[in-house]
Every structure is written in structure tokens, then in C-alpha cells.
Amino acid sequence: MPEEPAQNISGGIEGDGRAVEFPRGEPATRAEAVIDRLGGLYWQKQYGGQDAFTCLVRTILSQNTSDVASQPAHNSLVARYGKEDLAAVLADAAHDDLAATIKSAGLYNQKATVIIDAASRILDEYGSAAAFDEFVRDENPATVRPALLDIRGVGPKTADCVLLFAGGRDGVFPVDTHIHRIYRRMGIAPPDADHEEVREVLERDVPAAKCGFGHTASIQFGREYCTARKPACLDDPDACPLADLCDQIGVYPVAGEFVDPADAA
Template sequence: MGLGKVAGVGVEERRLISEIVSRVLKSVDVSSIGIRSLNLKPFEVLVAVILSQKTNRENVRKALESFRKEFKSVEEVASARVSRIERAIRPAGLWRMKAPRIKLIAKQVSKLENGLDEILKLPYPEAKKALSSMKGIGPKTADVFLMIARDEQVLPIDTHIFRVMRRLGVAGEREDYESLRVKLESAVEPEMRMTAHLALIEFGRSICKARNPRCGECPLAELCPSKVKA
């Protein structure tokens, strides 16, 4: 990938992002991270994305396993009581918030003639628009779903990535989701975007933490204007 200006992203900024991602990839092992090995149906992928918010991977796996045992179809989820969904996903935490959202999305998906397969056949902009038009699905959830369900070469931005990039001066305080996504994608090769997404999240969880960041162990310390001095 060349380093010319892309969508308002300057050459130096792209170099900085490229260096950040390169160092993070060398410091974080993401080989065992992901849910692709579970052979999930499209709706189960979407549920997994929702369950993953504000919890850890082990809790997601437990909740997803419980959910898959309890429900065999989108229609069954759509017609279920919220309390039943809550019991199934309890290991993921925040079940009272996530269960109504899962039911709401299931009701909308069940009305599609061919379910989520219908959306997965669309080009990326149209697929993302169709997903984001559903109540309960935002741009990040749509991007993560497409990335996992059909290998969309996108780099979704979560709270950990936002925090890392703000501290490094790549993202402004009022930077929005799409703006930062475009910035990062401009500096990361398409085939590396999923790996970069996972690595940046893990880096934010383990090193560049919201509280008590481990700046003394950070491979980005010399690049970071926000580093905490020992």
C-alpha cells in the first residue's frame, strides 16, 4: 500500500498509524482469539458480537454455548420471553441490557425473507446500511458482524481502540467512528485488518488500560504524548 494522501489522511499520519499497528502486532499474540472455529450461523455471529461487549472472551464463549443450546432458530428467539434469553446469556454479564436487544434484533431478522443471508450477499456499503438501519445495531456491530461472517476487510473501532488512538494523538477527542475507521484502514493492508483489530483491542485491555496503563511496558511509549512517567 502506498503512502499518498487518502481521504484526508496525511502521509505522516499514515506512517504513524502503520508504525503503531506494526509494534502492537509484534507485542500481542492474537492467534487464539476469535470465534470462527465455532462454525456459527449468521444470527449466532451477530449474537456473539453483542455478547462480547463489555466482557471477556471466556464469558462470551460460555454465554454463547448456553444460548445455542437454548435456541435453535431466529424465530424462536424472536418469540421468546426476555427472561428466557436473559437466563441463557447470563454468563456474558449485562444480560438485562443485552437480552432485550437480542430479542429486538431477532424480531427484525425474522421478517427478512432470507434472514441475514439476504444482507450478506450485498456489497459492503449496502450491507452495512441495511444492518445499521435495524434497531439495536450500530456501525461497529455491523462492521464486526461483516468482518466475521463474510471476511469483510474492515477494521472496526471499539472503545479500547478509541482510547489507544486518542492517547497516541491519532484520534481527536471528538473523532467519530467512521472517521477513525477510515484513518486506520488507510494505513493497514486489507488482509491484516481483522488481525490488527483484534491486536489493538487486546493491547488496550492488557497494556493501554483505561485505568493504570502499563506505560513502563508499552512498546509505543516513545511515540506516546500521553505516557505516564514513572
């Protein structure tokens, strides 16, 4: 397995998760074969242990933007408000002050409202961030996920990231725009599947213990190879390390063109 770069979606060597290595075996599905290949190309990790409220805030900041924009916003938030009793501090934060602090994340007025509302909701319902963290870690995911989705501004991907990175739950495969694109292009999910339908396919066809690193490694693959605007196979079919596992739905190398898989003939 190659050495993990210091900066990547998985947090790098000093970042989130702990390295694991799964025994080699015949994959039961094509989706598992893809994840196994990505595990050899990038990393195999297990996740969990982040503070649930901090993870929620970080994921809200990352919505509709890149790590390059959201990470400085998170750093600024921590520098301004600290790490101790963060939910209590943010529940009482002035909206304009918080918005200015997280400006680099984009949509900062909207995100400031969501974060303040989430902090207040968590304190009202759980009493403290520590109790919320315990809820995320210990309760049945079938109970936790709907509770997270009931928080204003929290969608399926945000809820699943909290379950994965804070709760350490196996079998959770958050779906972002990269993953939505990749697995429809490959033909593993239906070409017109929405984000939730892609998630259902992956959580069904990928072993539970491999879903976590499957999520982060797939995002890395989407950034490096199966990009939105110029997939590697468009110019050179051999340039993609997953070419033999891919149906290239909506990608036409001969014509040098591509479309969203849902629009493919």
C-alpha cells in the same frame, strides 16, 4: 512470531481466523507501523466464515461487558436453544426465558429484547438466517453496514464485527473502547475523535488486508499494555513495545498521572 495463547480476543489457535503472514516492507503510515508491530507481537490473521446471525448474537452479548461474561452467556444460549434454525427459534423465544439464559452477559433484559427483535427482523426481511448470511457475505459493504445499523440495538462496532468476522471483509476496522483509547493516546487519531472518527482514520491509514488482525491485536495490546487505568508507560516508558511510535497524549509519566486524550492540555 510468538506462539498464540489458547485464550484471547482472536479465539486462540482453535478459534476464529486463519494465520497469514504479510511480507515485510516499509509501512506507509504510522498506523500501519503500529499494526505491523502488533502483528509481530501477537498474530496476523484473516477472518470470515462465521455464521452472520450467530456472529450478530455473540456481538450483542459482548456489548458493554467482557469476554469473561459474554462467552458463558453465549454457551448457555446455545445449550438452551441449539444451533439449528437459531434465528427462527429466538424469534419465538420467551423474553424472560432468554434473559435468564444470558444473565451472565449483563444488561440481560435489554439484550434479550434486542436479540428477539433482531431475529424477527431478519426473518421478516431476508426470509431465513441463511439468506441473511448470504447478504452479509456477498452484498457491497456500503449496503450491508447501513442495513445492520438499522437493526435495533446494533451500533457501528457490532455492525463492523459482523462484516469482519462473518463477511470476511477487508478494510473493516471495528472500534471498541480499547481501540478508541489507544489510537488517541498514540496521536494517530485526534484526541477528541469519537469512535467513528477513529475508525475512519484507521481504515484510511491501515492497508485493508491488515485491518482485521489490527482490530483483534489492538484489543489484546489494550488489555496487556495500554490499559484504561494504568498504561504500562506510566511507570516505565520502556515497558511498552510501542513506545517509540506513541505520542503519549494525556499520559504524564513524570507526574504519574493520565487523563483522557480529549482532556489533555
